[in-house]
Amino acid sequence: MTATIKMTADDITAFLTNEFPQINMASGTYVVDEVAHLAATLRLNANEHHLRPGGTISGPAMMTLADLAMYVALLGAIGPVALAVTTSLNINFLRKPSPGALLAHCRLIKLGKRLAVGDIALRSEGSDALVAHATATYAIPTENNVVL
Amino acid sequence: MTATIKMTADDITAFLTNEFPQINMASGTYVVDEVAHLAATLRLNANEHHLRPGGTISGPAMMTLADLAMYVALLGAIGPVALAVTTSLNINFLRKPSPGALLAHCRLIKLGKRLAVGDIALRSEGSDALVAHATATYAIPTENNVVL
Amino acid sequence: MTATIKMTADDITAFLTNEFPQINMASGTYVVDEVAHLAATLRLNANEHHLRPGGTISGPAMMTLADLAMYVALLGAIGPVALAVTTSLNINFLRKPSPGALLAHCRLIKLGKRLAVGDIALRSEGSDALVAHATATYAIPTENNVVL
């Protein structure tokens, strides 16, 4: 599979650290677990900022994770494109996450010249049950210039 | 309009401060600007955590604001229900926000016994152009017990 | 407003009759009620094919109406572009329609060079209550050639 990805998990971690310092990859909150052909897995080691009463991970934390998983899958597929932007995201919250890490697995279901669409499944680590399911669309800049 | 709301902007601010301390209402990042009949306006005074390269507010910050605006509108309409939860959210990102505060105006387009649906418009303060548009669905607990 | 539209309601009706004969505009089932600046209203005179038990208009009939209202608004804004295609549609069904005609009012909330996004409100004729609410995205072909 390595031959079919343009950036490894380490490449992407370095890229995100540089380009999006506010994500703060160094803190270990978000970890790029795996990058594969048209796919990626991102991990959220939730801290108190992501939690809601009862220890549940907040909806916005899950949306952030889903969006980032899509971006990581896209970087793996097309290489370092800082200016790719989310154009839409749809998420269904299905059940309460278990305590512990949350994993988002994104699979690119369309990779066009201008638009990419991803399907993102969120699960608590060690569980098969879906916690949430999202789809997201990214616009891919043409010649480093997004003209939507 | 006051007669048609169950909590004022101040009531809701106090409620969120208590129940969701991690939102940190006291910091002034999120401000309940207005609560009206089946509607609410929330303000994001973005700080460096919400920004992306070029000073743009991040997509996840906008999703968080949209979701919270919906919850505030719902609290205004039905009173203090800590356990109402988002079941789905759909957002379209339309244009780059201008620097400065971002306002989310939520209008409840359905308020049923078990489900509420809101339409949320995001604009930069002082501008008419939509920055993003979202719809969100919340499940309303029955007898303090969500059984979805 | 006429100065700001590229096709009138009659122009669009003629265009749809020609290009999409299977919509069968001549039957009067779908009627272009109004075309305005970045907006359009479409009417569905539902027949037995659109109904569900109890006389309710079916969900698919509402999705079809919402999608077509978006296309009509887009034609009004950019002129006769047969190859504009829906890339996504999101719809919330809010309450049962009343018997009688269903109106879909689409407002374009983004009109870019490559993507247009519309907000579509569906109401029973003579009623203010929303029956359904949709958002849709269309890809606009560049030089008559969609390269998504």
Added chain:
Amino acid sequence: MTATIKMTADDITAFLTNEFPQINMASGTYVVDEVAHLAATLRLNANEHHLRPGGTISGPAMMTLADLAMYVALLGAIGPVALAVTTSLNINFLRKPSPGALLAHCRLIKLGKRLAVGDIALRSEGSDALVAHATATYAIPTENNVVL
């Protein structure tokens, strides 16, 4: 798997024929191909009503198919509930379908007491590529009485 479904493909075909005569199952346009544990596959043998210029299946025909596949999966899982209704549907159109039958495979990703959520993949028969991807939410009536 049979033990885990409440209605077979034949049961569901008979139910739809009876309850929703306007779908016209007898015409063979829509065919229930398979019902499995929390899943179903529906086939659209498209006729001229579903086609767009160039022989492409129309977006509304795909939305109708996706919605019906979700309903069929739900009937398989919970039995004959005429009054389950779609509350929301989100669809991304990914690529042009090939000529021939279109298959929609629905997998229920949540089956709660009041809400069910399905993930629906649409493919042209004989092809692995996704033509469209949808998620849909149905409200399940409690005691034969939907109170949303």
